[in-house]
Amino acid sequence: MKFHVIFLTARCLTIELLEEGIVRTQAYSIYLNGEKLRVSDRIVESIYDLLPDTEYTLAVGRGACAPEPVIIRTPKEFVTLNVRDFGAAGDGIREDTAAIQAAILCCPKEGRVLVPAGVYRIGALFLRSDLRLELAAGAVLSAYTDREKFPILPGLITAWDEEHEYNLASWEGNPLDSFASIITGVGVKNVTIYGQGTIEGNGSYENWWEGEGREKTGGAFRPRTIFLNRCENVTVQGIRIQNSPSWTLHPYFSNRTRWIDLDLVNPKISPNTDGMDPESVDGLEVVGVHFSLGDDCIAVKSGKYYMGSTYKVPSQNIEIRQCHMQFGHGSVTLGSEIGAGVRHLHCHDCIFEGTDRGLRIKTRRGRGRDSIIEDIVFENIEMDGVLTPFVLNSYYWCCDPDGKSEYVRCKDPLPVDERTPEVRDLRFRNITAHNCHAAAAFLYGLPEAPVQEIEFSNVSIDFARHPTAEYPAMMADVEPCTRMGLMIRNCRRLILNHVSVEGAEEPVYDFDGIGELIKD
Amino acid sequence: MAHQVDWKQEWGEPVQDLRSLCIRMPGIVRFETKENRKEGYQEIQAVFRNIYDQTVWLDPAEADSAEELSWYLLALSRTIPEIDEEVYDHRMNLVRQYRSTLRRVLPFYASFSAEAQQRVQESIRSACREKILIAEKYTAYC
Numbered sequence: 001m002k003f004h005v006i007f008l009t010a011r012c013l014t015i016e017l018l019e020e021g022i023v024r025t026q027a028y029s030i031y032l033n034g035e036k037l038r039v040s041d042r043i044v045e046s047i048y049d050l051l052p053d054t055e056y057t058l059a060v061g062r063g064a065c066a067p068e069p070v071i072i073r074t075p076k077e078f079v080t081l082n083v084r085d086f087g088a089a090g091d092g093i094r095e096d097t098a099a100i101q102a103a104i105l106c107c108p109k110e111g112r113v114l115v116p117a118g119v120y121r122i123g124a125l126f127l128r129s130d131l132r133l134e135l136a137a138g139a140v141l142s143a144y145t146d147r148e149k150f151p152i153l154p155g156l157i158t159a160w161d162e163e164h165e166y167n168l169a170s171w172e173g174n175p176l177d178s179f180a181s182i183i184t185g186v187g188v189k190n191v192t193i194y195g196q197g198t199i200e201g202n203g204s205y206e207n208w209w210e211g212e213g214r215e216k217t218g219g220a221f222r223p224r225t226i227f228l229n230r231c232e233n234v235t236v237q238g239i240r241i242q243n244s245p246s247w248t249l250h251p252y253f254s255n256r257t258r259w260i261d262l263d264l265v266n267p268k269i270s271p272n273t274d275g276m277d278p279e280s281v282d283g284l285e286v287v288g289v290h291f292s293l294g295d296d297c298i299a300v301k302s303g304k305y306y307m308g309s310t311y312k313v314p315s316q317n318i319e320i321r322q323c324h325m326q327f328g329h330g331s332v333t334l335g336s337e338i339g340a341g342v343r344h345l346h347c348h349d350c351i352f353e354g355t356d357r358g359l360r361i362k363t364r365r366g367r368g369r370d371s372i373i374e375d376i377v378f379e380n381i382e383m384d385g386v387l388t389p390f391v392l393n394s395y396y397w398c399c400d401p402d403g404k405s406e407y408v409r410c411k412d413p414l415p416v417d418e419r420t421p422e423v424r425d426l427r428f429r430n431i432t433a434h435n436c437h438a439a440a441a442f443l444y445g446l447p448e449a450p451v452q453e454i455e456f457s458n459v460s461i462d463f464a465r466h467p468t469a470e471y472p473a474m475m476a477d478v479e480p481c482t483r484m485g486l487m488i489r490n491c492r493r494l495i496l497n498h499v500s501v502e503g504a505e506e507p508v509y510d511f512d513g514i515g516e517l518i519k520d
Numbered sequence: 521m522a523h524q525v526d527w528k529q530e531w532g533e534p535v536q537d538l539r540s541l542c543i544r545m546p547g548i549v550r551f552e553t554k555e556n557r558k559e560g561y562q563e564i565q566a567v568f569r570n571i572y573d574q575t576v577w578l579d580p581a582e583a584d585s586a587e588e589l590s591w592y593l594l595a596l597s598r599t600i601p602e603i604d605e606e607v608y609d610h611r612m613n614l615v616r617q618y619r620s621t622l623r624r625v626l627p628f629y630a631s632f633s634a635e636a637q638q639r640v641q642e643s644i645r646s647a648c649r650e651k652i653l654i655a656e657k658y659t660a661y662c
Contacts, residue, residue, distance in 0.1 A: 158651055162619055174608040306609040405559050 001028060001060050001067065006044075006287060007237050007260050009194055010052035010077040010112070011134060014237060014261050016287065016322065017043045017060070022349045022382055023288075023324045031059040031067055043322050043349075044288025046238050046261050048137070048196060052077035077132075078110040083120070090118025092142065097122045097149075100141075107131055115139040115197060123149035124180035124223070127231075129188045135197025135239050142200045143182045143225075145207035145245070147218040150179035168229065170252055170279065171221035173304035173337025179220045181227035181250070185234065193226075194237040201225050201244040208245035209271050222246035222272075228254045237261055248293075249276040253313060256283040263290045268327045270294035275328070277301055280313035280340060286320045297325040297355065299333040300342050305368050305419070308339015312370055315340075320347040327353075330360035331386070334373060336396045338363060338421070341372035349380045356470070358389040358433065359426075362396040364408050365446070367421040374424035383433035388472040389461060390428060390441040392451065394421070394490075395475035409476035413447040420449050427455040435464040438481055440501045440508075442472035445490035447513060454488065455495040463503035489513050496520065538591035541571070545595055549602040561603075561610050568596070572617045580628040589625050590632065590639035593618065597643035601650055615652045618643070622653075629661075 007014035017025060023043055030037045030045065033056060037047065050056065053076045061067030081103045084090065088099035100122060103113045109130040117138030125141075127133075135141065144150075153169035155176040168186065169178040182199060185191060203209055208222055215221055225244040228234055231254040240263040241248055248264050251257045259276065266273035275291040278284050279301040291297035300315045302308055315338075325331040331352035334342045352358045359378055363371060383389050395411075397403040407414070414420075423445060433440070440461040445451040469480040472487075485501050485508035488494060492515040501508050511517065545564070552560045575592055578585035596618040603611040622644070629640060641661050648655040648662065655662070 158654060160654060160657075162652075162654060162657075172606070174606055176605055176608070304608065306612055309609070310612075404557065407562070 001062060001065070003060050003070075005058070005070070005072060007046075007235065007258070008072065008074065009132065009192055010075045011050050012046060012048040012194055012238065013050065013058075013072065013074075014044060014046040014288070015058070015060070022380065023322055023351050026062060028060050028062040029067075031061065031069070033057050042288070044261050048238075050074050076110060077112055078108055080112045080114050081107050082114045082116065084116060088115075088120055090116070090120050092119030092121065094121065095123075095144075096120040097125065101125055104128055104131060104133065115141065115195075122182065124151060125183050126180070127183065127185035127188045127191050129190055131188070131191045133191070133193045135193070135195035135199070137196035139195065139197035140200050141182065141197070143202050143245075145202050145204075147179065150223055152177055152220040153180050153184070170250075170307075171215070173279070173301060173307060173339065175307060177220040179218075179223040181224040182245075183226045185228040185231045187230050188234070189232045191231070191234045192237070193239065194235070196238055198240045198242065199225055200242055203243040203245045203266070203270060203273065214271070224248065224250040226250065228252060228257065230254060232256055234258075235260065239263075240265065242266065243270075244273050246272045247274045247277045251276075251278050251281050251284065253280045253311075255281065257281065258285045259287070259289055260285075261288040264293065266293045268294050274299050278315055278318065279303065279337070280307070280311065281315050282317055284315075284318045286323060288322045290324045290326075291328065292326040293328040295328055296330040296333040296360070297323075297328050299330065299335070300345065301335065301337045302340035302342060302371075304337045305339050305366060308341075308370050309368050312340050314343055314370075314372070316343045318345040320345075321349045323350045325350065325352050325355060328355050330357045330391075331355045332358070332378075333360040333362060334376070335362035336364065336398070338371050338373065339368050340370050341374070342376070343372065343374045345375070346377045347381070348378070352381060352383040352386055352389075354385040356387045357391045358383050358386050359391065359428070361392045361423065361426075362474075363394055363421045363423070364396045364403065365414065365421070366408065366419045369418050369420060369422070371421035372424060373422070376425065377427045377429070378431065379427075379429040381431045383431070383436075385435045385464070386433060387437045387468075387470045388439045388442055389431070389433040389436060390443060391473050392423065392426070392443040392445065393473040393475050394423070394444055394446045397476060398474050404476065411447065411477070416448050420446070422449050423451040425453040425455075426451065427457075428459055429455070429457045431459045433459075433461045436461055437464055437467040438470040439472040439484035439487060440504055441486045441488065442484070443488045443491070444473065444475070445513070447490050450490040450492050450513060450515065453493040453495070454491050455497070456499045457495070457497040459498070460500045461502070485509060486511075492516065494518070538571070538588050538595060542591050542595035542598065546598040546602050549599050553602060553604045558604060558607060561607055565610055565613060568599075568614060568617060572621070575621060580625050581631065583633065586625075586628065586632045586636050589621060590636035593621055593625065593643040594639045596621070597646040600652070601646070618647060618652065622647075
């Protein structure tokens with residue numbers, strides 16, 4: 001069996017099996033220094049309780065096949081700062097914010113902040129550069145839900161010259177005041193958060209999720225669980241995050257971040273509890289993450305019009321693989337706040353299960369000419385029970401004050417101007433989608449700016465025996481439906497190569513505004 | 521129903537009465553924000569942009585122009601807080617117009633009439649409250 005080590009610290013590592021399937025495989029054994037450690041069936045698997053600066057022989061094998069070992073050496077570690085030595089109680093009663101924050105601020109390069117087993121009540125913690133933060137097995141960072149426990153991060157602070165600005169916080173694509181997140185990083189580099197512990201957001205309908213005014217109460221918008229603003233080289237591995245106050249992970253203008261073997265769990269009915277919202281990021285890797293959520297699993301963004309047109313930082317160079325996405329509205333969503341565009345996104349070898357949509361692109365007039373979506377590739381994806389596997393909605397009406405205006409909803413061509421977004425190429429390859437409900441595909445481009453190219457290759461879609469009528473997209477003049485086939489509007493070039501749709505009602509292929517159709 | 525003003529017609533070219541703009545526009549924007557789903561925001565932007573393009577021809581050294589510019593600054597400073605912050609680009613467009621106009625006006629402030637000076641002062645106080653100006657730079661005007 002082939003594997004490679006994708007993550008290594010002084011205390012743990014993560015491996016990824018190669019050519020073994022998607023998310024899970026047949027049971028195999030993991031051997032450490034020649035001894036059988038355990039049996040697993042996961043493609044992405046982590047091993048803990050390693051020692052620093054130590055050589056290990058690692059192998060994986062199945063049946064009679066002699067495993068081929070790999071020799072690895074863990075990095076050095078200078079010191080361990082145990083938060084209990086800094087006064088943390090970990091009793092689930094007393095507040096431990098200051099003690100843990102002190103340990104973080106005192107941690108030297110190559111040092112480790114250890115949060116051992118126990119329940120630690122915290123408000124907001126701030127990261128520092130060159131930090132290794134370990135949440136050990138049984139450790140729970142249990143966040144308060146009182147707003148006064150969280151400082152406010154101003155959205156924009158005017159510079160002395162009154163021309164520049166310092167952008168510290170964000171809410172749904174605008175630079176608005178927000179509460180600091182449970183874990184907040186601002187301008188930090190080389191940080192690793194890892195372990196088998198849990199971050200418990202304690203979000204519920206009695207606090208963060210409650211009522212109409214839940215988004216902004218107490219002078220600021222809801223915190224996220226992890227917010228990284230303009231950070232570099234940050235890895236989060238192993239931990240479980242649950243009941244997030246709002247979005248779970250929010251890397252923002254941050255580069256080279258990695259998210260490995262995480263378990264992100266929010267109730268299906270929780271509001272705006274996306275799994276991950278990378279916004280204006282460059283270099284993002286999501287591997288072996290399990291999502292079970294109330295909103296989008298991954299929603300890639302780049303700001304609304306102001307942030308997109310002012311900073312012009314797209315989200316780009318994103319790889320998502322070996323992830324299991326359950327429930328929620330979209331498995332992988334682009335938008336709706338994509339003012340600076342999204343490009344070079346490759347999602348492969350993933351399972352989408354029971355989500356409303358598989359790929360979901362949400363855009364609208366007004367996002368601006370910098371809002372370009374290009375080089376989006378989905379391949380080797382297995383979907384089951386997804387309402388509509390492929391959705392491009394260029395008339396997304398939600399979450400903007402003017403979302404239902406005539407300007408956004410108009411299906412007639414409008415003049416192309418500085419507010420017109422663009423979708424260039426979408427490619428779907430080697431994808432099966434079983435037990436769909438609403439539509440096989442609902443891809444609706446703008447008439448004045450048609451999608452340049454859409455490719456479906458080796459795509460097989462079928463419907464549930466008793467499909468539920470649902471909206472294929474959140475846009476004006478769309479009604480709930482079942483068994484709709486491939487509905488595609490406004491595309492310059494459409495490639496259909498080995499595409500099958502079973503159980504759809506006629507017309508299975510419902511195209512309009514297609515410049516060139518290439519069909520096998 | 522104060523919001524039934526046909527401001528598009530009234531505030532089309534040329535700019536005739538910035539005092540009236542100052543009095544009416546904050547209320548119109550408040551109505552748009554709270555009652556009309558912001559559908560008129562684009563046109564409100566166009567009105568301010570149109571006025572801004574014309575104010576660049578005004579010479580703050582001239583008394584009449586100073587009067588116009590002071591009303592315009594006051595109109596902006598009273599309108600900005602009424603814009604929904606979630607339509608952030610619209611807010612920032614007006615902020616840019618305000619800052620740019622204020623920079624042109626301040627060197628001539630001493631020659632303004634007492635009434636015009638009061639309008640500029642009120643606008644600065646409001647802008648400082650909104651944190652679009654750095655308050656400690658404007659203590660002489662507050």
